[in-house]
Amino acid sequence: MTLRFALLGDPVRHSISPAMHRAAFEVLGLDAEYTARRTAPDEVGPIMQGADLAGGNVTLPHKLRAARALARPGAAVRATGACNCWWRRPDGELAGDNTDVGGLRLALSRFGFEPRGARVLLLGAGGAARAAVHALLEGGVSSVEILNRTPARAQALRDRALAHAAEADSAADTHRVAEGVRVVAAPHAGATYDLVLNSTSLGLASGDPLPLDLDRGAVRGRCGAAFDMVYAAGGTAWIRHARGLGIRAMGGLDMLVGQAALSLERWFPGRPAPFEAMREAAVAELASRPGPEPGDGSRPA
Ligand SMILES: NC(=O)c1ccc[n+]([C@@H]2O[C@H](COP(=O)([O-])OP(=O)(O)OC[C@H]3O[C@@H](n4cnc5c(N)ncnc54)[C@H](OP(=O)(O)O)[C@@H]3O)[C@@H](O)[C@H]2O)c1
Structure with a gap:
């Protein structure tokens, strides 16, 4: 069964996270997919709690809200009050981390x-x-x-x-x-x-x-x-x-790739993330994007 992961944020259209994670899934031979979903504030908790996702990432402006949705916040979430990575444990509870740290x-x-x-x-x-x-x-x-x-x-x-x-x-x-x-x-x-x-x-x-x-x-x-x-x-x-x-x-x-690699290792314990392949995918994706627009003050993870 394909495991599904998503990035929740708003905006997410310029995100390079899907490219990084897809490259990692391919290198590791994992049957998994990763998509970016533009998410309204009141959708964050319900999407995280829904059964269709095995886990995902959270970016602006939802990291604090995501922290509050967790049953099992990790130490970095408790320290920062912010969550950028979550997953469903085998017992069904939502766990999360702040892999930006x-x-x-x-x-x-x-x-x-x-x-x-x-x-x-x-x-x-x-x-x-x-x-x-x-x-x-x-x-x-x-x-x-x-x-x-x-x-x-x-x-x-x-x-x-x-x-x-x-x-x-x-x-x-x-x-x-x-x-x-x-x-x-x-x-x-x-x-x-x-x-x-x-x-x-x-x-x-x-x-x-x-x-x-x-x-x-x-x-x-x-x-x-x-x-x-x-x-x-x-x-x-x-x-x-x-x-x-x-x-x-x-x-x-490198911080962006690092938080993504650490997220992947939370979702798939025991599988070291292929940092260099993820970095290459990030660089290629970034190079293919147009530069920032005047006034476009946000680029999500
Ligand atoms: N590389 C990575 O992996 C990574 C990870 C996380 C975040 N980031 C980047 O870090 C940046 C901040 O993210 P965030 O989550 O901290 O955002 P945030 O919570 O919205 O904070 C934005 C910060 O920027 C300041 N700021 C915004 N506009 C300003 C201006 N015109 N003049 C002076 N200060 C201004 C704000 O100051 P005020 O408090 O005065 O509003 C605040 O300190 C974003 O660019 C994000 O993409 C990168």
């Missing part, structure tokens, strides 16, 4: 970035930033400064990390988060960042401003590396800007 970890490792002890400037405080804060803290960074257009959202992100550490009942973790995670209005004078990580959606639409000018103000000459969660064929404008300044930089494609 592992996807980012995997991409940073391929980038050669060692998080332990690193000082990070995180741009953005949305759903992707939740995954980033969790992955960075787990990786042992020494500090994360959160810079967001809406400071209250950055504060909420910090509060969430703090509450999660307190729930884990670890005084050491709580202290580490309280000391290490800060909300900033701008990079401050004298700061040096091992990594500046863009988790805003800036760069999706042509004509977007840069998420941060790395050649101005306190950050000038003080940024060791740049990682952009946004991805584009040939690199985003911000990645090109960073490289132009001689800063080592990586876009979000």
